[in-house]
Amino acid sequence: MFEKILYPTDFSDVAKNALDFIKTLENADKKEVIVLHVMDANIMDFSSRYAPELFMTIEEKIKENITKDLNRTKMSLTERGFTVRIRLERGVPFREILRVEQEEDVSVIVIGSHGVSNVKEMLLGSVSEKVIRKAKKPVLVIKR
Ligand code: ATP
Ligand code: MN
Secondary structure: OOOEEEEEOOOOHHHHHHHHHHHOOOOHHHOEEEEEEEEEHHHHHHHHHHOHHHHHHHHHHHHHHHHHHHHHHHHHHHOOOOEEEEEEEEEOHHHHHHHHHHHHOOOEEEEEOOOOOOOOOOOOOHHHHHHHHHOOOOEEEEOO
16 A cells, blocks of 8 residues: 555645654555645745746745755655655645646555644644545545
8 A cells, every 4th residue: 555655745844744654664665755845836926926027036946945855855765765756846735736646646645634834723734634535545644
């Protein structure tokens, strides 16, 4: 069940808990992890609308920094023997996660219960809730 793991991350503490869980899995050498970050199109469109002259520079810089974070995550997994690929997508986070689930035909999604917002009263974040509702494959939710 854990041969091909989709690990969507917003680099939050809870997403890092999910990463720590993946690292505890045995037979890392037989497992592939796809580390996915989705640049939220709504946030990006806001800055392109209200700061068009800065937008290209901002988007490039954001991409550069996120790619660094993705590569750091990748290295921490390859060190343990996992085969790792990174993906950086742009769009609505839950939709992109579900699209990659299909496209890559993963065996499981390992996701955090919450993310950067981490609102105390919420049982789940909105991204993890929609992924759990709509994913075709099993979703393993790692709690905060
Ligand atoms: P909300 O976003 O609804 O305010 P939240 O930030 O606390 O709440 P979610 O965004 O649902 O919670 O995050 C839950 C998990 O979903 C994260 O731990 C991470 O695994 C994944 N996730 C969230 N946002 C992204 C993203 N932009 N790209 C990839 N994975 C994400
Ligand atoms: Mn969030």
